[in-house]
Amino acid sequence: MVAALNKLTRLGVGVSPWLVIAGLLYVGLFVKPEPVGSTVIPTAIEARDRFYGLVNPEPQVLWAVAADGKIVRSDDAGQSWQVQDSGTNVHLQDIAAWDSQKAIIVGNTGVAMYTENGGQSWWQADAPRNDVVNKLLDVKVFANGEAWAVGSFGTIIVSHDYGKSWKYALEPDDYILNEITERKDGALVAVGEFGTILLSEDRGQSWKNIPSTVESSLMTVDFVDAQTGIAAGLDGILLKTSDGGHSWQRIGNQFANLPEAKAAPGVPNASSWQDVTTEHIFTLRWHPLQERWYGAGSKGLWLKADADGSNWRAGRLAPKDLSWHTSIALTDNGVIYTGRNIGRWDGTRWQVYQSR
């Protein structure tokens, strides 16, 4: 028994070196480790993002849409952001919401999407498309599930079921419509390329083309009440109406020499005012509580004015921030700007939300 065990041990001792040699040979010939990288988790807001549309249906909620089909939402006034799955990678141009649950998005290729659960799922709506070019640029929502969207090729479409189905409200034509808005008495006004201004006082049944005396593009329009409104556009053009949009006048004279802008943050030299007035204005909003106009545009422009379109002030959000912004939201603690970046401006300080 002991002898057998001894024999076994001897055998083991004799064999093990060869096992080691075989093992080394195997490793030497066949084992090739592959590189393994570490995991990287994307942030909600990335350096490459371009946010075109923004809405804040509730005080804490910020909801923005961006290029490449990106949707982000913050439920804590911009402290943290979550990305929502849009199911598309086309550029999304605008978002509008009835509340924090129901919203619609429009964008390139004529895409229109809606949600009823705060964006947990987005569904494609069947929006009509023309044969030439489809690009929806702006959307607005009104009571009882009504929604209006405008875009390229003179598109005006309307929905009455919270964005599920859409139909044309105007024959297409060869110009771009950039924004549609509601006069406070329910009439609709749309502005666009070549100084186009359309007015409908019968909720879209018929549209009247208003001569605007300007030829460059109008990007934005909004109303204080049923009478007073302002439209703005490229190269700093500003038009004012006091008769509900039937006639428009250039505002410009008051603009010529406004001292405040020179002292505005980030505008170090005297020539900057000239610069600001000629910058593109992409959006202009009436703030009913503060009774003031706010605007944004290219090269980090901010704009402010009194209700009657006087006392304009402008400047740059930050000295070295020449980002463009296409959309603003007026909240209790400042104006949220979205565009090349996304951030909050409280009138003196510009704070960009998390990039990198």
Next chain:
Amino acid sequence: MSENLASWLIRFRVWVVGVVFLATFAMSFSAVKIDVKTVFQDLLPSDHEYVKTHNEFKDTFGGSNLVTIMVEVEDGDIFQPEVLGVVNNLTRELQKVSAVNPFQIISLASKKLKEVKASTEGIETKPLMWPEIPETDAELQELREKVLRNSLVYGPYVSEDLTSTLITVDFIDRLLDYETAFEEINGLVNNVSVPGVKVRVVGDPILYGWVNHYLPETLNLVLLAGLILVLMLFVLNRTWRGTILPIISGAVSAIWALGISNLMGIHFDPLVIVIAMLITARAVSHSVQIITRFNEEVEQIEDGSEEAGAAAHSTLSELLRPGMLGIATDACCVAVVALSPIPLLQKLALLAVVWVGTVAISSVLLTPVLLSWVKHPRGYAHPINVSWLMHRVLDLCHWVVVSRMRYVMLIWTAIVFLGCGYYALNLKVGDANPGSPILWQDSAYNLDSAAINEKFQGADRMFIVVGGDEENLAKKPEVLKSLQEFQRFIEVQPEVGGTLSVSDILPAVNRTLREGNPRFEELGSTQDINGELLYMFEAGAEPGDMDRYVDTARANASVTLFFRDRQGETIRTTIARIKEFVAEQNLDGAEYKLAGGLIGVIAAVNEVILSGQLQSIALALLVLVVLCTLVYRSSMAGMFFMVPVVLSNTVTFSFMAYMGIGMNINTVPVAALGIGLGVDYALYICDRIKQELRTGADDLTAIERALHSSGKGVMITAFVLIVSVLLVYQSSLKFQAEMGLLVALWLTVSAFTALFVMPAMAYIFKPAFIYGDRQDAV
């Protein structure tokens, strides 16, 4: 056999020595002519997929020798005439630097950085600041605005805080000489004497330029180390022969090795000086072993009949086996490095094998032959005697074997092995820290590199190619869209500071066409529209202007990735993410090709090293085991001698992991040589035990004698070499310093194992190849 060879060598000693010295004399002519330089092409594994892409596209999309110069102001921003003047001057002067590609000098002052403007005639592209630099406040302000709104400039070429701007310059690889480029560019940079303006330079030509710059210092350190070596040998050995002969054998083998390498057309990379030291250390330690043995043999000769020849003869015949076996394992282990597809490593392996091979002649054969001439073998050259101290230590070694400590020693060895083995798993492939591992963190180069990477998206670049054979593939909307998605995906990684491709340019042109409306900042929907956009951007362009983005046939487009560091982990993660992205792409006719530029090339080298790492360790061990098994005709001998090797390597690898020294092209050969290195000392001691047992000594006496003879040689060489190698730690090159430290550690561990662990192991296990066919032997 060793008897016959020994007799023959001693009989014809005049001829032997004559031939060796004549050969050495002849070789020295060739040796002094050896080229000391880093050859860039040798660093690349040319068959690797990435390197193929790199070589195919480097002339278009940017090589790996890009030099980045940052002009930085202390006060205000760069928009001051003096500062812009510096940029302008440097940009022009750079054209005169040797091997510069004049079409690839990019800065604010070059024609390459342009603005696209819509005008009444359509679209207009104009250089930002060429040919005149702005002078008036208004002009300066205008330039500032132009920069701020140009995302191809603001960020990539002008820092976000506007306090610094970059000049990048690329070279024609085949004409490039690192040293010349370094000198000429440094000359330009040092000429800038505008107060408040600081100029920083990084790039591989600069990095290797610094290595060359420190070459004289390195050589001085090596000479000093040699001097200390001589001094200590003299003190410890107390004889002239013990001092001069090791040096002769070191020198002879070095001359032969360098001479033969030069004849074979191999040049000497300044970074591998450590390897040279390591091999010279082998030569010295073999020689010291032989001299120690000779001294003993002399002791045994009766007074009055002192005959050095006989002592030399028996020394030679007794030490031939362990000496040659040690050399053979060294040579074979380092030869394994030649399996790597990297030419530098192949050449280095060849150099090392030749060098180690020459040690066989210069130490094992030449030293005893020279010893046979010794006149007064019993005399000492000076009265200082420290051998009592050495024998104290050797007594301690013996006590370990005799006492129960031998078991404790074995258990401790096992614990150290397991602990270090586990920790060594942290050893990283690639660079372990930001900045270059060749230089110290606080070196000018690494400070410059850190400053540039902080202000900009990253100085080191990689390019990825998307395309195929078909012309105009790079204008296809799906290709461009895929590029865009790729850039977005890859920029998520924080170490990737930014990316640049043609897909960034076309949307910007499109937006300009659409009255500057950002809602139209998008790619064209058809190939024709994209072609149109590209055409508009190109209007008025010069040859080479589009090179960074697309090739001439528009069949291939590139994405340039800017890296903030070149750590192995960063690169691995990026490559893995790129592959993850590419796997999901299905582009008709076009495909993604990885990866060019400096980071692409480093990625290839790292992958090669990673994949070959285990292989080379396993094969080197295999060679060692097989050689020992053959020589001692016992498979147990192979196992037995694996112990010191595995132990010294795990300790060293864990030390590398602890110090943050990564496995890269420079450290791999040192590591491979270390495997062969670990076994020499153990071979001498165990072989001596075997010999003593054969002469009839009992087990413990045999070990005692072996320790006090071979063990003394081990102690002397280990101590002397460790001290001189540590001197290299003063080097301005961090790499040299760390390698010096590593070699010292290797020597310490293998000497310690040979003196304290191996005798204990031999006594406990009694392997048959030492103890013969005894009943209790294994």
